[in-house]
Amino acid sequence: MVRKFFVGGNWKCNGTAEEVKKIVTVLNEAEVPSEDVEFGIVILFEPHVTACNPSCDLGSLNLMHRLLFFFGSEVVVSPPFVFLPMVKGLLRPDFQVAAQNCWVRRGGAFTGEISAEMLLNVGIPWVILGHSERRSLLNESNEFVGDKVAYALSLGLKVIACIGETLQQRESGSTMAVVAAQTKAIAAKVSYWDNVVLAYEPVWAIGTGKVATPVQAQEVHLELRKWLHDNVGAEVAVSTRIIYGGSVTGANCKELAGQPDVDGFLVGGASLKPEFIDIIKSATVKRQQ
Numbered sequence: 276m277v278r279k280f281f282v283g284g285n286w287k288c289n290g291t292a293e294e295v296k297k298i299v300t301v302l303n304e305a306e307v308p309s310e311d312v313e314f315g316i317v318i319l320f321e322p323h324v325t326a327c328n329p330s331c332d333l334g335s336l337n338l339m340h341r342l343l344f345f346f347g348s349e350v351v352v353s354p355p356f357v358f359l360p361m362v363k364g365l366l367r368p369d370f371q372v373a374a375q376n377c378w379v380r381r382g383g384a385f386t387g388e389i390s391a392e393m394l395l396n397v398g399i400p401w402v403i404l405g406h407s408e409r410r411s412l413l414n415e416s417n418e419f420v421g422d423k424v425a426y427a428l429s430l431g432l433k434v435i436a437c438i439g440e441t442l443q444q445r446e447s448g449s450t451m452a453v454v455a456a457q458t459k460a461i462a463a464k465v466s467y468w469d470n471v472v473l474a475y476e477p478v479w480a481i482g483t484g485k486v487a488t489p490v491q492a493q494e495v496h497l498e499l500r501k502w503l504h505d506n507v508g509a510e511v512a513v514s515t516r517i518i519y520g521g522s523v524t525g526a527n528c529k530e531l532a533g534q535p536d537v538d539g540f541l542v543g544g545a546s547l548k549p550e551f552i553d554i555i556k557s558a559t560v561k562r563q564q
């Protein structure tokens with residue numbers, strides 16, 4: 276099972292309608308590698324290739340599959356709620372749209388909230404949940420985020436679930452304990468992981484310009500994959516995309532993308548700028564591996 280590179284753009288609480296239209300125009304005009312998933316799979320399952328060509332062993336077939344599969348990125352942009360239908364209507368069809376939050380259960384008398392049902396009703400397939408800004412500013416607990424993820428998934432939404440430690444937690448050596456507890460609260464409520472992308476976003480790196488080093492990111496991503504292996508299952512550990520977020524830019528994305536367990540990015544500030552296209556293109560680093 277191979278993981279498709281994933282690039283999310285979290286526009287947060289930014290933009291006017293005019294600015295949002297301009298960003299969409301840049302995205303629509305960008306030349307980015309196209310998706311090659313089916314082609315890769317066709318080659319992988321051609322049994323006569325090995326039969327007729329003894330020099331083509333299974334190892335090189337797998338390599339061919341990887342090379343082709345990683346040709347493009349899955350791209351999902353997340354505008355503020357009020358711009359969701361407009362962006363969905365204007366955006367190229369090979370890119371998708373995510374909401375930045377949704378209510379924890381079925382809608383009703385919850386003033387100011389947007390329900391998962393409403394997102395689906397207007398054709399929004401993805402939602403970001405558990406972002407650190409909501410955890411810290413709006414007191415969303417691990418359990419509340421776990422409930423939200425489970426409810427959104429149960430309706431058929433795909434979820435970008437965010438986790439990450441504060442600077443204080445990192446400095447006290449509890450990074451892994453913190454992200455494991457956040458992931459555990461999700462895993463306790465979720466049994467089907469195909470529609471989950473796990474976004475590791477160290478709080479100290481968000482909006483600060485202090486990006487995690489490739490080694491720091493890889494270390495946590497690998498530990499998370501091991502955690503998934505030991506606590507959820509081997510298949511989920513291998514197939515779940517773990518993406519990095521926190522001061523990702525056009526300048527630092529390639530080095531981060533080169534890490535084996537970094538399967539893409541969740542980008543804040545730089546997703547509002549043309550350099551987001553360079554970040555989307557960093558998937559090509561995987562092609563060369």
Ligand SMILES: O=C(CO)COP(=O)(O)O
Nearest residue numbers: 285481482521522543544
């Ligand atoms: O919070 C983030 C994405 O969700 C990251 O934000 P920045 O890329 O602006 O640091």
